[in-house]
Structures are given as structure tokens and as C-alpha cells.
Amino acid sequence: EAQVTQNPRYLITVTGKKLTVTCSQNMNHEYMSWYRQDPGLGLRQIYYSMNVEVTDKGDVPEGYKVSRKEKRNFPLILESPSPNQTSLYFCASSLRDRGPGANVLTFGAGSRLTVL
């Protein structure tokens, strides 16, 4: 089944304790991205990647890191989490080129993170 898998789905942590949210897709998509969803603010892009070793900042990158060493994986790293990073996080992927399905984001199930 074609899918985007995120882990963990739920996490409660404390300020300053480094954590990683993993994201993996099995659709051979070039494009992968991370979003955070907060009430009233919609989905805000954190980072995106056009392909392996190519990443760029979205609208809210502060406090986050990413890496794209393999095409299928795009982990989100919070080096020193703070309470304002408490949010629902979504990973998504898509094909890049034009044609059927291009740019259509397939989202993971979401990861709810609470930072105390």
C-alpha cells in the first residue's frame, strides 16, 4: 500500500530533550515536506526537500532541522524542544514532475507532540 509513515504518533517530552520524528514513504516520491498544524493557523511548512541532499526552509523553520540522506526518509529533528513547539506535525510527499499526480501531497497520519 502506498503510504507515508510517521513515528511516533504521540510523544510527550520535556524542554531541551532532543527528539526525532521519522518520516518514510514508499512511493519513490522526490518531494518531501514537514508541516505543523496549530488551531486557527492552518498548516505551516517547516522544511521541504526536492530530492536527496536537497533541503530548504519553509515558513517556520526556527528550532527544527531536517536531513535527506535517502530518497524515502525525511526525519524532523528538534535539537532543543521548547513548549511553543507543541503541535500536530504532518509529513507529506509528492511527485515533482508534471503529469498525473504531480505535486499532489500524500500526508502521513500525523505526530502529536507535547513539550512540557
Next chain:
Amino acid sequence: GENVEQHPSTLSVQEGDSAVIKCTYSDSASNYFPWYKQELGKRPQLIIDIRSNVGEKKDQRIAVTLNKTAKHFSLHITETQPEDSAVYFCAASYSGWYGQNFVFGPGTRLSVLP
């Protein structure tokens, strides 16, 4: 950078009526405009999209219109059903060789009353 506004923030309609959600964007370089539906506790899923070289697109009860000059696009749902109740997000995206960013609107909570 791109900024997307979306109105209304909440919308209640009677079953069978039509619903219209409107979005405006600021960056004339944006060339792809998808709409996503998010049911409670679920992930967003694409319901329809339109590219900048097209003015209108329809898929059964759902249609999207794009006015590039005015920089706005709208979602139209006809003959609404209770299962249409969800939060709807519009987005504007520029897709180019150097990158692709998606900027989403804040969402519209649609309630279809039986």
C-alpha cells in the same frame, strides 16, 4: 513571501444547499492551487486542484475556479451532504526547478446540517 487568506472561517449549510469557500493569494508566481479536506482526527486529503493555466475545474459535486488577475480562487460544493462536514484548506504553491513551497490558508470548518 506568499500569503494566503481564506474565508469564511466557519460555514454552516443545510443538507442539499451549496457551499462556497474563497481564498486569495499574494504571489503572482504561484502556479498550483490545491484544496484539501481534513476530517476530524484524520490527515488532509486532496479533493481537487487547479493549475494556473486553467480557469475552472469540476469533479462531480466539487468545482474550483481561479482568477489569476484578481489572485483569488474558490471552492464550490453543490448538493452538500453530511459527509462533506470537515475542515477545508486551500493552498498556493510555486513549483519550479529550484523548489516547491506550499502556503496553506487557515482553514474553513464546514458543517452540513441534516
